[in-house]
Amino acid sequence: MNITDILVTGEPLIYGAMVSIVLVSTAAIFLLTYFKRWGWLWREWLTTVDHKKIGIMYILSALAMLFRGGMDALMMRIQLAFPGLNFLDAQHYDEIFTTHGTVMIIFMAMPFLIGLMNIIVPLQIGARDFAFPFVNAVSFWSFFFGAMLFNISFVIGGSPDAGWTSYTPLAGAAMSPGPGQNFYLMGLQLSGIGTLATGVNLMVTILKMRAPGMKLFHMPIFTWSTLVTCFIIVFAFPILTVALALMTIDRIFGSQFFTLTGEGLPMMWANLFWMWGHPEVYIVILPAFGIFSEVIATFARKRLFGYHAMVWSMIIIALLSFLVWVHHFFTMGAGAFVNSVFSVSTMLIAVPTGVKIFNWLATLYKSKIEFTVANLWALAFIPSFVIGGVTGVMLGMAAADFQFHNSYFLIAHFHYVLIAGTVFACFAGLVFWYPKIFGHKLNERIGKWSFWLFLIGFHVCFFPQYFLGLDGMPRRIFITRIEEWLPLNVISTVGAFGMGLGFAVFVFNIYYSYRYSEREKTGDPWNGRTLEWATPTPIPFYNFATIPHVDGIDYYLPMKEKGETTYDESKLEPIHMPSNSGQPIIMMAFFAFASFALVFEWIPLAIAGLIGGFIMMGVRSFDYDEGYHVEVDEIKRIERSARGL
Amino acid sequence: MKNKRHRSKWLFLIPLSLVFFLSGCEQMVVFDPKGPVAQSQNDLIIYSLWFMLGIVVVVFGLFAYMLIKYRDRPGRGDKDYDPSIHGNTLIEIIWTVVPFVIVIALSIPTVETLYDLEDPAAATSYEDPSETLDEEPLVIHATSADWKWFFSYPEQGIETVNYLHIPTDRPIEFRLSSADSMAALWIPALGGQKYNMAGMMNKLYLEASEEGVYDGRNSNFTGEGFTDQTFKVHAESEEQFNAWVEETKSEAPVLTQEKYDSLLEPGLTDKMEFSSTHLEWVNHATNDGRDYAVERHREAYKEKLHLDRDGVPSSHE
Numbered sequence: 001m002n003i004t005d006i007l008v009t010g011e012p013l014i015y016g017a018m019v020s021i022v023l024v025s026t027a028a029i030f031l032l033t034y035f036k037r038w039g040w041l042w043r044e045w046l047t048t049v050d051h052k053k054i055g056i057m058y059i060l061s062a063l064a065m066l067f068r069g070g071m072d073a074l075m076m077r078i079q080l081a082f083p084g085l086n087f088l089d090a091q092h093y094d095e096i097f098t099t100h101g102t103v104m105i106i107f108m109a110m111p112f113l114i115g116l117m118n119i120i121v122p123l124q125i126g127a128r129d130f131a132f133p134f135v136n137a138v139s140f141w142s143f144f145f146g147a148m149l150f151n152i153s154f155v156i157g158g159s160p161d162a163g164w165t166s167y168t169p170l171a172g173a174a175m176s177p178g179p180g181q182n183f184y185l186m187g188l189q190l191s192g193i194g195t196l197a198t199g200v201n202l203m204v205t206i207l208k209m210r211a212p213g214m215k216l217f218h219m220p221i222f223t224w225s226t227l228v229t230c231f232i233i234v235f236a237f238p239i240l241t242v243a244l245a246l247m248t249i250d251r252i253f254g255s256q257f258f259t260l261t262g263e264g265l266p267m268m269w270a271n272l273f274w275m276w277g278h279p280e281v282y283i284v285i286l287p288a289f290g291i292f293s294e295v296i297a298t299f300a301r302k303r304l305f306g307y308h309a310m311v312w313s314m315i316i317i318a319l320l321s322f323l324v325w326v327h328h329f330f331t332m333g334a335g336a337f338v339n340s341v342f343s344v345s346t347m348l349i350a351v352p353t354g355v356k357i358f359n360w361l362a363t364l365y366k367s368k369i370e371f372t373v374a375n376l377w378a379l380a381f382i383p384s385f386v387i388g389g390v391t392g393v394m395l396g397m398a399a400a401d402f403q404f405h406n407s408y409f410l411i412a413h414f415h416y417v418l419i420a421g422t423v424f425a426c427f428a429g430l431v432f433w434y435p436k437i438f439g440h441k442l443n444e445r446i447g448k449w450s451f452w453l454f455l456i457g458f459h460v461c462f463f464p465q466y467f468l469g470l471d472g473m474p475r476r477i478f479i480t481r482i483e484e485w486l487p488l489n490v491i492s493t494v495g496a497f498g499m500g501l502g503f504a505v506f507v508f509n510i511y512y513s514y515r516y517s518e519r520e521k522t523g524d525p526w527n528g529r530t531l532e533w534a535t536p537t538p539i540p541f542y543n544f545a546t547i548p549h550v551d552g553i554d555y556y557l558p559m560k561e562k563g564e565t566t567y568d569e570s571k572l573e574p575i576h577m578p579s580n581s582g583q584p585i586i587m588m589a590f591f592a593f594a595s596f597a598l599v600f601e602w603i604p605l606a607i608a609g610l611i612g613g614f615i616m617m618g619v620r621s622f623d624y625d626e627g628y629h630v631e632v633d634e635i636k637r638i639e640r641s642a643r644g645l
Numbered sequence: 646m647k648n649k650r651h652r653s654k655w656l657f658l659i660p661l662s663l664v665f666f667l668s669g670c671e672q673m674v675v676f677d678p679k680g681p682v683a684q685s686q687n688d689l690i691i692y693s694l695w696f697m698l699g700i701v702v703v704v705f706g707l708f709a710y711m712l713i714k715y716r717d718r719p720g721r722g723d724k725d726y727d728p729s730i731h732g733n734t735l736i737e738i739i740w741t742v743v744p745f746v747i748v749i750a751l752s753i754p755t756v757e758t759l760y761d762l763e764d765p766a767a768a769t770s771y772e773d774p775s776e777t778l779d780e781e782p783l784v785i786h787a788t789s790a791d792w793k794w795f796f797s798y799p800e801q802g803i804e805t806v807n808y809l810h811i812p813t814d815r816p817i818e819f820r821l822s823s824a825d826s827m828a829a830l831w832i833p834a835l836g837g838q839k840y841n842m843a844g845m846m847n848k849l850y851l852e853a854s855e856e857g858v859y860d861g862r863n864s865n866f867t868g869e870g871f872t873d874q875t876f877k878v879h880a881e882s883e884e885q886f887n888a889w890v891e892e893t894k895s896e897a898p899v900l901t902q903e904k905y906d907s908l909l910e911p912g913l914t915d916k917m918e919f920s921s922t923h924l925e926w927v928n929h930a931t932n933d934g935r936d937y938a939v940e941r942h943r944e945a946y947k948e949k950l951h952l953d954r955d956g957v958p959s960s961h962e
Contacts, residue, residue: 090869090870090871090872090950091869091949091950094866094868094869094871161868161869162866162868163866167826167827167865167866169825169826169827169843169939170826170827170866170867170868174939174943174946175791175825175826175868175939175946176868176946177946177947178947260825260843260844260935260936260939261936261939261940262936263932266827266842266843266844267827267842267845300715301717301726301728302727302728302730303728303729303730303731304731305730305731305732306731306732306737307731307732308732309732309737329840331829331837331838331839331840332839332840332842332847333821333839333840333845333847333848335763336756336759336760336762336763339759340755340756340759340760343752343755343756343759344748344752344755344756347748347751347752348748350744350747350748351741351744351745351748354740354741354743354744355737355740355741355744357704358737358740359737361704361707361708361711362730362733362736364711364712364715365711365715365730366715366725366726366727366730367711367715367726367728368715368716368717368721368726369711369712369715369716369717370717371716371717379712382704382708383704383705383708386700386701386704386705387701390697390700390701391697393693393697393748393751394690394693394694394697397689397693397751397755398755398759399685399686399689399755399758399759399762399837400686400689400690400693400755400758400837401837402686402762402836402837402838402839403675403683403686403690403833403836403837403838405829405837405838405864406829406831406838406864406865406866407864467673470673470674470675470676471672471673471674471675472673472674472675472831472833472834472860474831474862474864475864475866476866476871477871477872478872479872481872481875482860484672
């Protein structure tokens with residue numbers, strides 16, 4: 001085996017990336033050794049089963065992936081705005097838009113939201129951890145290793161280049177030979193299994209571990225959105241798992257599920273992909289709806305309008321999300337009847353979504369709106385998302401879609417819904433819960449700078465793309481040969497850099513606030529309405545010393561009025577907590593090794609990795625560690641110091 | 646003061662988007678249809694745009710009203726503040742029913758147009774409903790291959806590569822298929838796209854009412870040469886078209902299977918024309934023909950093309 005067969009060579013940009021990867025890794029290893037932090041890293045983070053720490057690791061990874069996906073986006077925008085520059089060639093451009101799409105959906109949007117769910121949902125329902133804390137750690141490491149496996153592809157072996165949808169036969173072994181596409185398959189498979197496990201875990205947590213008295217229709221709206229999302233995950237992700245496995249067997253072991261040769265069914269991949277992929281869109285948008293509902297209600301100082309309607313709309317959206325996948329290929333030639341059915345069912349999703357928009361507006365009616373940074377992100381979502389929503393209805397009209405399909409009109413639409421929906425929600429949620437998670441607020445002034453830069457950049461970037469699409473510019477072309485398209489492309493690129501700048505300011509804000517922000521003492525900086533604000537800050541590892549009896553929505557408000565807290569010394573009992581474990585990271589490292597070997601089709605090594613993983617599963621099944629109890633004296637000591645008693 | 650600044654930035658986005666919209670409408674190809682199919686799709690899009698504009702105006706108006714009226718400004722006190730409002734059945738029913746009505750209003754013309762698009766005669770009658778042009782559609786097999794287009798005219802017995810001549814005022818029945826990866830034939834001035842897939846045949850009816858040269862392309866990503874998988878459509882009068890057919894038939898060389906096989910190799914090619922069609926020995930739309938190209942050129946996909954910005958390989962072998 002020659003080294004040039006494994007490492008990617010001949011691209012100056014990639015050499016630069018290699019050098020920076022080596023530098024950053026060396027620096028990290030040096031710093032950890034110099035400050036003698038290896039033991040701390042292992043004990044406090046790598047082996048943790050605490051839902052809050054796992055959530056933080058999810059969010060940090062997601063921010064890193066946002067950076068990576070954003071760099072991809074900027075490179076694409078440079079290439080499209082300066083056709084004379086010859087910045088990227090066709091092949092490199094194909095790799096970059098493929099990884100941009102995959103990274104943003106699978107390794108940024110979902111993990112970011114799952115990270116917030118990890119931290120907030122148990123707190124909102126008055127639970128001490130997940131139903132299965134060990135599984136939660138396994139899920140995180142499976143996502144993390146999946147993301148890393150996918151990310152190394154651009155320096156080792158070559159990135160996938162068949163688009164994030166990886167349509168066969170293009171993505172099959174015949175037309176996309178080499179390891180690139182295998183990285184896509186194995187990276188998604190590894191992290192997808194983790195997502196599925198998280199879905200089951202959170203579903204059980206929400207259904208079985210709510211505080212006494214909390215009925216389903218007492219749950220905070222973010223917890224509701226999480227529960228609905230978990231149902232989508234549990235029904236949608238097995239489809240992805242099977243589809244990826246079939247294509248893996250096609251590519252590595254020479255079967256003919258999706259090939260042109262041997263009677264394969266290439267279009268079956270498109271069907272399977274979108275049977276998962278369409279619900280996936282709602283996996284990343286429903287939690288966002290939950291976050292906006294929490295943030296808007298809190299900063300409008302008002303109860304959410306139409307709570308029941310909000311919940312039922314989410315449930316209806318979730319059901320409809322499984323019935324519309326064909327709208328991703330109206331142009332397949334399915335005939336007028338099939339297209340009509342899927343066209344109407346697609347447009348129907350606009351009804352519950354419209355109800356939600358009007359409910360948010362009604363929440364603002366007779367309120368007192370505070371323009372905090374978190375609320376700015378949430379409020380900006382409403383008009384921006386409406387633009388994305390109405391163009392979504394236009395795309396849903398199948399006869400018109402023949403003109404929109406595969407054009408920049410589509411690109412503009414889904415960035416309008418995914419950025420204004422999911423990305424704004426990630427920022428809103430992070431800023432909102434930041435003081436609870438990290439013990440200090442993010443600086444509001446710098447936060448407003450990053451908000452306005454990002455918001456204006458976003459509209460400048462994507463609004464022109466509607467018109468490019470209507471002028472016939474298709475997606476995924478690497479150079480704009482038609483001169484009329486150039487001015488709008490340049491404007492779009494300027495906007496993209498505005499968003500990049502906004503993100504940079506956001507990251508700077510994290511550093512600045514860490515250094516200079518006032519430490520949070522009260523645990524309730526925004527005058528919150530739900531139980532997560534009832535814990536002291538920093539949150540004790542067991543969350544609640546005593547769990548309140550809940551009988552209503554927004555339960556923390558009446559608690560505060562009555563002067564109750566979640567600490568009642570007379571009711572303290574020993575708390576049962578799970579032990580930390582190194583098994584999840586080791587187990588998933590074995591599976592990641594096996595996946596890496598499969599990418600290069602080194603079957604004996606893959607088998608060795610799989611055996612290692614299965615041995616770790618065996619070790620776990622004979623592991624009788626049932627955790628430990630936190631004694632009353634220790635709880636007293638922790639709570640008294642946290643509450644300043 | 647601070648709040649005021651935020652508001653003005655919000656409001657400025659609304660007219661800005663309208664300016665963008667109105668200034669762009671004239672030239673954009675989808676809004677400048679050159680045939681009845683594109684015309685019907687254009688009509689549908691414009692019809693839907695009015696609804697969408699209405700929704701946007703209502704929501705933006707309400708949004709601006711709420712932000713201005715209910716912001717927490719100094720000295721507002723508890724006037725107009727009622728934290729206990731959490732529902733109103735009547736108003737919730739109204740804003741559920743109204744979107745329903747809009748969806749129905751959009752669904753009916755969508756379904757009608759979908760059925761019309763399947764029917765070449767209906768497509769023809771769009772320009773002038775009273776006149777029926779009793780034309781049989783002209784059949785053209787459009788076959789995509791990595792990264793070029795083959796247009797076979799079976800009735801005329803000719804084939805072109807990467808360009809197309811069609812007569813005006815006569816529906817064209819494209820029979821779409823692909824020799825390898827899935828592509829999509831899109832001529833926005835004449836109407837929307839459909840997929841080209843190996844082993845399957847899709848029918849797409851398009852028609853030109855005006856003479857002219859239009860851009861056509863593959864709009865579904867197929868790999869390295871995708872950007873340059875384009876072609877020009879020359880729409881001309883019946884006589885000019887027939888003259889072009891005659892000229893091609895008499896002057897162009899015969900397409901041999903050997904020549905065709907070499908053209909199928911992944912890569913870009915120039916425009917060409919032949920006085921016979923490849924349908925004589927392979928139809929990629931059939932189950933027998935669908936692995937024809939893969940079987941012959943499997944190895945060629947391992948080579949990178951090194952296409953530069955002019956669409957030519959930067960280093961010729």
